[in-house]
Amino acid sequence: MVSVNKLVTLSLLSLACAGCTATTATVAYTPPIVAGAVDNVGITAGVGAQNQGANLTVGYKGAKFAVVPVQNSRGERLTLYNGDRQHEKTFSVFALLGVDAKGGLAPNVDIRQVVAVGPAAELWATGASGVTPADLKAAMDAGAVQR
Amino acid sequence: MIAGILACCALTGCVTNEAIVAGAIDTVGVSASGGPLDQGANLVVGFKGAKVAVVPVQTDSGTLLFTPDGPNKERGFSVLALLGIDAAAGANTRAGVHQVLAVGRPADIWALGQSGNRP
DSSP states (O other): OHHHHHHHHHHHHHHHHHHHHOBOSSOBOOOOEEEEEEEEEEEEEEESGGGOSEEEEEEEEEEEEEEEOOBOTTSOBOOEEEEETTEEEOOOEEEEEEEEEEETTEEEEEEEEEEEETHHHHHHHHHHTOOOHHHHHHHHHTTSSOO | OHHHHHHHHIIIIIHHOOEEEEEEEEEEEEEEEESGGGOSEEEEEEEEEEEEEEEEOBOTTOOBOOEEOSTTBEEOOOEEEEEEEEEEOSTTOEEEEEEEEEESHHHHHHHHHHHTOOO
């Protein structure tokens, strides 16, 4: 389990570094958004170098990732107009695995692994966090959350 | 497998900065494998799935790729990949697995629906 996590972590670090070091002659690139989630739930066992020798999972094992560019080669933002030039939105990505199991020794098992970027992330966070519209308004009025 | 996909990410999305690259790889249930890169033996009782999407967002010259969506409104390209399994067996025994990968407007819609925050 540890080896898999190390492998994915190193891969994600490589991705981030690749974005950070990509430059042009005149415009410094802003690295893309890189998001990932790697989770093991239940029993996992790995033997051998990077778990290539043997691997056993009883439960759930999943990985999700997203790479979303934010700037073009001329240094311009990659956004979409959303009504007028004062309102733009970014690209959305949403990756989900949902497991609902009921019965046997585990009467109620619920697993959700989500990776989201952009407006989808905000929609998911708003709904899944349990905040009420009143909470959100109070937070925005206090300046804690952007309008 | 994950390393291979992430390597592809580095080559397509990260270095060129021209595309959204997203993926989901999941195993649910009992999975056992042996041998280098799982080619020796592989057993899954349950669910094992992978979904990957590569969505271009700009041309070689850096022009944004979009489709008009009304006055001053633009929309990017969409992708939705879904596997849904609903199984019911015996009394009070149910299992459901949903693997979703969405890019663009489907991502917003799916996030809204699954979050439980329906207007």
